[in-house]
Amino acid sequence: MAKKNAKIVGNMLIAQSGGPTVVINQSLIGAVMEAKKHKEIRKIYGALHGIKGILNENLVDLGRESVATLKAVAQTPSSGLGSVRKKPTPEDCAKIFEKLQKYGVRYFFYIGGNDSAETAHIINEEAKKAGYEMHCFHIPKTIDNDLRENDHTPGFASGAKFVAQAFMGDDLDNAALPGVKINVVMGRHAGFLTAASALARTYPGAGPHLIYLPERPFDLEKFPQQVKEVVEKHGRCVVAVSEGISDITGTAIAAAFSKEVDSHGNVQLSGSGALGDALSNLIKTKTDITRVRADTFGYLQRSFPGVVSANDAKEAFAVGREAVKLATSGDVDGSVAIRRKKGRKYQVFFERVELRSVAKETRHMPDEFIAANGCDVTKAFLDYAAPIVGDLPKIGRFKRIQVKK
Amino acid sequence: MAKKNAKIVGNMLIAQSGGPTVVINQSLIGAVMEAKKHKEIRKIYGALHGIKGILNENLVDLGRESVATLKAVAQTPSSGLGSVRKKPTPEDCAKIFEKLQKYGVRYFFYIGGNDSAETAHIINEEAKKAGYEMHCFHIPKTIDNDLRENDHTPGFASGAKFVAQAFMGDDLDNAALPGVKINVVMGRHAGFLTAASALARTYPGAGPHLIYLPERPFDLEKFPQQVKEVVEKHGRCVVAVSEGISDITGTAIAAAFSKEVDSHGNVQLSGSGALGDALSNLIKTKTDITRVRADTFGYLQRSFPGVVSANDAKEAFAVGREAVKLATSGDVDGSVAIRRKKGRKYQVFFERVELRSVAKETRHMPDEFIAANGCDVTKAFLDYAAPIVGDLPKIGRFKRIQVKK
Structure with a gap:
């Protein structure tokens, strides 16, 4: 909230949190480049490894990095x-203020997902309680696309592009050597990334033929039957499965195969092929289908250099820049949200939203994006996702004019 | 061998076999485009699904596909x-000749790896025994790069580019959130593709820090110790493991987790995360390292559209074209091999070799490409592979000028 016009002079600190994306550095560099234009911002500090770097006073001087380095880092995947x-x-929060005060930080930016927004929110509330003027901004980032208030989030489009391209190729691979192919896609609570696999369909009969999202209960009894039906129709079946699929009680299917839990209380889903292998074995056991394979896309989805959505790179840079613009416009805090303009042409704009409105809770796929049968997406989803993701490779296929026997 | 000058007039048949690659259609279209120039070749037939399509007389008329379609298919991954x-x-072979004779085929081309070369060789020998003049050519293809006679094989460079890019991103991901990361790469008997992960190293301390190849026995006792040593030095460890790693007796480590065998007698290695997960659990059990993740790159390595080596696409097209040129130059059979010219500049040329010289047996990484410690590659390998693979994304990194505490 704008309280007064006098701009407080001080240092800036920025940090990155949560799972990296291929465009998270665009946001970082967008913020740094903008900060260089504001004389009320003195030093531009980067904390290494998020709040851990603040607590350990492990800070680097980003103001002393060359423009060439900044530009190169912007185009480099993962958190710089x-x-x-x-x-x-x-x-920890009490200690963080101690450190922020020690380093004269008045502008604090935290790039991350909903967990990171929550962290920023807690720090901001602590600052308010302590009567310390700090302009605290969360900068959105998550390939899961599960932040409230946002039409979509930086990182999602590039992750979705990777997933769509992977399914395009893998569907053709499966068409060449038919069988059942299960691909496990990232997404703990939100199915957006898994749903993006549907963008791979460019011809009649193309896979993925079944798409399982965390938003609908996964039925271990029905699954082999649904796969079998597709095989009977197409002679093969490509399946997209979200790593976060859960049964009717809300228990993650993967939980039976992984016990590891992070400090936010989340079960480890990525970095293991266990879920895909279990589903693969289920098909082999419950049907007479013999060629069944499973791949888990894993960390490649969020870190693969060279597969970047042009929109995503531009928007990720913009949210970093906007956060600094807003933070220097008065005594303001919040998060920068991406909104989409109405109309046929894809255009976005940015708005300040309250930290608490994006913190903690996740956004899910709306019902209108999920097919009635629970294992596909709707045209509404494709209309939503296609312009965000942008161009995909073109696929060429033979007409296959049969030679008379 | 050139026996006579009169060119036999007849139809051509071409088919694809084995695991697809992103450039296997380049070879197919290279052959078809060249065939259109030769009037001794009448019809250009494509058999669907390799020799299965010949046996079932499931043929398509490739001569009736438009140039636009041919060009689009050339750039599309997987076997068209x-x-x-x-x-x-x-x-089967007896039946195949019956079919080839029935369709007046005098020019037969089979695109594939060493198993496919063997198939082509058997068919060719049968044709000779039957006194049927057929110009039979194998066209090389394999991401494994394990064909004898060849400097490298079509498909390898693009697979290697995918692997190198994947490791570039994943190494940065691991640097952001440190731990042990194991990535399983394709390659049953030859470690070339796994070795290509070393091309990802662009800064001091970059991963992969350990590279395990099928050419060296894998020691389950030593492995956790080697990982621990890297973690002690770098605070993290990125590992490249070939799916084909075997113990001192030659038994595949993965064999304990997969029992499926294909018709060539090979154990199923790809399409499962079991090996990576087993190695990951081994580290968790034998060391005090807690954050251990494994990804298995799977079929993405051979089918991902958009990640294509420019050299690879060009050379794959050329081997298809050369095969038809050679087959129409006289009563000739064989395989087209890629050779590299001596000198600093990367240049290749093509040579006819005998079918039996590439059939069946696989080529392995030569000793000079493998580091003395058995878990890395040498500069000689990097000098060999880098020009084949070509351009990789540029990585930008901060200087990280520390702020005084």
Whole structure:
């Protein structure tokens, strides 16, 4: 909220948190480049590995990096300052202010998902309680696309592009050597990334033929039957499965195969092929289909250099820049949200929203994006996602004019 | 061998076999485009799904596909005619000739790896025995790069580019959120593709820090210790593991987790995350390292559209074209091999070699490409592979000028 016009002079600190994306550095560099234009911002500090770097006073001077380096880092995947999955305790927060005050930080930016927005929110509330004027902004980032208030989030479009391209190729691979192919896609609670596999369909009969999202209960009894039906129709079946699929009680299917839990209380889903292999074995056991394979796309979805949505890179840079613009416009805090303009042409704009409105809770796929049968997406989803993701490779196929026997 | 000058007039048949690649259609279209120039070639037939399509008389008329379609298919991953893993029996071979004669085929081209070269060789020998003049050519293809006689094989460079890019991003991901990351790469008997992960190293301390190849025995006792040593030095460890790693007795490590066998007698390695997960659990059990993740790159390595080596696309097209040029130059059979010219500049040329010289047996990484410690590659390998693969994305990194505490 704008309280007064006098701009407080001080240092800036920026950090990155949570799972990296291929465009998270665009946001970082967008913020740094903008900060250089504002004389009320003195030093531009980067904390290494998020709040851990603040607590350990492990800071680097981003104001002393060359423009050439900044530009090169912007185009490099993964968090250039390192990341962290630490959730701060109240004691951590007290220490963080001590450090921020020690380093004269008045502008604080935290790039991340809803967990990171929550962290920023807690720090901001602590600052308010302590009567310390700090302009605290969360900068959105998540390939999961599960932040509230946003039409979509930086990182999603590039992750979706990777997933769509992967399915395009893998569907053709499966058409060449038919069988059942299960691909496990990232997404703990939100199915957007898995749903993006549908963008791979460019010809009649193309896969993925079944899409399972965390938003609908996964039925271990029905699944082999649904696969079998597709095989009977198409002679093969490509399946997209979200790593976060859960049964009717809300228990993650993967939980039976992984016990590891992070500091936010989340079960480890990525970095293991267990879910895909279990589903693959289920098909082999419950049907007479013999060629069944499973791949888990894993960390490639969020870190693969060279597969970047042009919109995504531009928007990720913009949210970093906007955060600094807003933070220097008065005594303001919040998060920068991406909104989409109405109309046929794809255009976005940015708005300040309250930190608490994006913190903690996740956004899910709306019902209108999910097909009635629970294992596909709708045209409404494709209309939503296609312009965000942008261009995909063109696929050429033979007419296959049969030679008379 | 050139026996006479009179050119036999007849139809051509081409088919694709084995695991697809992103450039296998380049070879197909290279052959078809060249065939259109030769009037001794009448009809240009494509068999769907390799020799299975010949046996079932499932043929398409490639001569009736438009140039636009041919060009589009050339740039599309996976086998446009479908593929097969069937190894023909002597009875199959007898039937194949019956079919080839029935369709007046005098020019037969089979695109594939060493198993496919063997198939082509058997068919060719049968043709000779039957006194049927057929110009039979194998056209090389394999991401494994394990064909004898060749400097490298079509498909390898693009697979290697995918692997290198994947490791570039994943190494940065691991640097952001440190831990142990194991990536399983394709390659049953030859480690070339796994070795290509070393091309990802663009800064001091970059991963992969350990590279395990099928050419060296894998020691389950030593492995956790080697990982631990890297973690002690770098605070993290990125590992490249070939799916084909075997113990000192030659038994595949993955064999304990997969029992499926194809018609060539090979154990199923791809399409499962079991090996990576087992190695990951081994690290968790034998060391005090807690954050351990494994990804298996799977079929993405051979089918991902958009990640194509420019050299690879060009050379794949050329081997298809050369095969038809050679087959129409006289009564000739064989395989087209890629050779590299001596000198600093990367240049290749093509040579006819005998079918039996590329059939069946695989080529392995030469000793000079493998580091003395058995878990890395040498500069000689990098000098060999880098020009084949070509351009890789540029990585930008901060200087990280520390702020005084």
